[in-house]
Amino acid sequence: MSDKIYDPVDPNAQPCVRNVLKYFSDISGDRIITGQHTQTMAMEELGCIRRVTGKEPALLGFELLSYSPNINYADTDDECMIEVTENYGTLKRAWEWAEKKGLITFTWHWFSPLSGHSKSFFTENTDFDASQAVIAGTPENKALISDLDCMAGILRPFCDKGIPILWRPFHECEGGWFWWGAKGGEVVKKLWRLMFQRFTEVHGLNNLVWVWNSTLRECYPGDDVVDVISRDMYPEKHTHTACENEYNELVKITEQPKVVLIGEIGTLPDADELHEKGIGWSSFMIWSKVFCLTEDFNSFDYLKKLYDSPYAVTKDELPELY
Secondary structure, three states, X not given: OOHHHHOOOOOOOOHHHHHHHHHHHHHOOOOEEOEEEEOOOOXXXXXXXXXXXXXXXXXXXXXXXXXXXXOOOOOOOHHHHHXXXXXXXXXXXXXXXXXXXXXXXEEOOOOOOOOOOOOOOEHHHOOOOHHHHOOOOXXXXXXXXXXXHHHHHHHHHHHHOOOOEEEEOOOOOOOOOEHHHOOOHHHHHHHHHHHHHHHHHHOOOOOEEEEEEOOOHHHOOOHHHOOEEEEEEOOXXXXXXXXXXXXXXXXXXXXXXXXXXXXXXOOOOOHHHHHHHOOOEOEOOEOOOHHHHOOOOOOHHHHHHHHHOOOEEEHHHOOOOO
């Protein structure tokens, strides 16, 4: 791999960012980093993986939805509130994982900055107009900036301690189901660049690995503001492959080569096939709850087989990157 892949897009990035990019690049096409999303204090998924495999994933995902500043508690429903309250305080778990030198990625189901009800990260639950939010001085823009500044404060302690974060904002923006993707590709590009500028230049969050999450080229904000490209996939249950076609589709969106990973997946990939074919996924992250805690999508026998593969990187095999 060329040094171009190793070089962070933030010119002031901390050394840990380059360490992560280099490691991901070096294993590409040979091994894949195991990952698991969590969203509750109990982290039942991690416990399940420990019981079944005797090992831990090298990467843990944490959810930031309850850290959204504009949750409408006066107009919500039980489903929303259960998800929010279960998520309270989970950054404590991220800190505990960082103490073990594990890899961390954050997902932010961002409740609408200005209006909405229930799960207002869904377009159907808000009239927040992202096309107005990228215009300086509008009410939508001011609300967006306020939320960004709040989130920057939440991320600041990780930066101060030199903890690298795989930062995956505006995920699945190719669809209209989230407010950030509802107004098309040009708006998504502006949202991304606005956040990038705010976080790197204003707040100096130089510990972030910027992870793009979409296969839609017309949404892609540019190689100068993206470190890693990714996509979310939910293949057929119990069908374990190297996801070769999906990989080949994703890598076409960039001009420069980038580190490539699976942002979310429901069915475990096949690490042995990935190695045999040289498919360059550097990591995966199984989604939470039913995708990990039951055998609806993955048998526990297969979970153990994958974690035992010489081509799957588990926590005990992860080098110290920060």
